Amino acid sequence: KGVELLRNRIAKNVVMSGKWSFRLDSPPIKTESEAMKEYAIKLGAPKEEILTEQISKDTIGNAYFTKTEILKPNGWKNIIVVTSEFHAEEARYIFRKVLGPDYKIEVVQANSGLKNEELKKTYIRKEKILKFVKAWMKNIPDGNDKLIKELLLREHFAYSNKPRITMEEFDKIINNM
Numbered sequence: 352k353g354v355e356l357l358r359n360r361i362a363k364n365v366v367m368s369g370k371w372s373f374r375l376d377s378p379p380i381k382t383e384s385e386a387m388k389e390y391a392i393k394l395g396a397p398k399e400e401i402l403t404e405q406i407s408k409d410t411i412g413n414a415y416f417t418k419t420e421i422l423k424p425n426g427w428k429n430i431i432v433v434t435s436e437f438h439a440e441e442a443r444y445i446f447r448k449v450l451g452p453d454y455k456i457e458v459v460q461a462n463s464g465l466k467n468e469e470l471k472k473t474y475i476r477k478e479k480i481l482k483f484v485k486a487w488m489k490n491i492p493d494g495n496d497k498l499i500k501e502l503l504l505r506e507h508f509a510y511s512n513k514p515r516i517t518m519e520e521f522d523k524i525i526n527n528m
Contacts (some may be wrong), residue, residue: 352433352461354394362431365391366402368417373509373518395427408509410442411484414449415499422450429455435463437473441481451494479528483521 354364369383381389384403392398406416422430430450434442443458450456465473476487488507508514508521516524 352459354391354396354457356366356431356433357396357400364399364400364402364427365396366404366417367391368404368413369407370405370412371408409507410438410445411449411488411507412503412509413497414446415496415503418450419496420452428453431457431459433459433461436461437465437477438471438477441484444481445484446493448488448493449499451492452493476525479525482528484527 353362353365353367357365361459367384367387369387371383379386382403382405388398388401388403391401402421403412404417406420407413421427427487430446432442432446439458439460443456446454446456446458455469456486463473464471488499488502503510505511506514506515507516512513
């Protein structure tokens with residue numbers, strides 16, 4: 352979908368965001384963003400129009416590190432977030448929360464290819480995760496880099512050495528919602 356936006360000149364650049372999921376037991380050969388970049392180039396995207404963010408391990412990290420490592424240094428304020436249909440609502444909330452009011456954000460959905468039953472289960476899980484994230488981030492003003500960084504480094508199990516809750520506790524909370 353990102354390559355399509357480049358081809359149609361709806362976007363001038365594309366940012367591939369992600370190191371790898373915090374749920375992986377061992378690191379893959381390359382980061383998610385590098386794999387996406389390689390795929391986009393194979394689809395015909397000019398490599399000079401592709402940037403990579405290779406720190407994040409989840410959507411909050413995608414938004415925060417894309418903002419601090421790419422958007423701010425380049426002075427870019429208009430962004431299009433491309434994500435799967437089941438992840439669009441969560442991504443929209445998180446990117447608005449992390450980027451703040453100075454950014455114009457559009458979310459474009461790409462078809463995940465999941466079958467109906469799997470898609471339905473994924474939507475249900477994502478609704479629960481979004482409810483958790485909204486409660487977790489409710490006291491952080493939109494776009495407050497300092498507080499979002501503190502949340503990541505002090506509380507988030509994907510980034511903190513001593514998180515407030517573990518991944519297992521998070522999964523239990525989500526499963527019991």
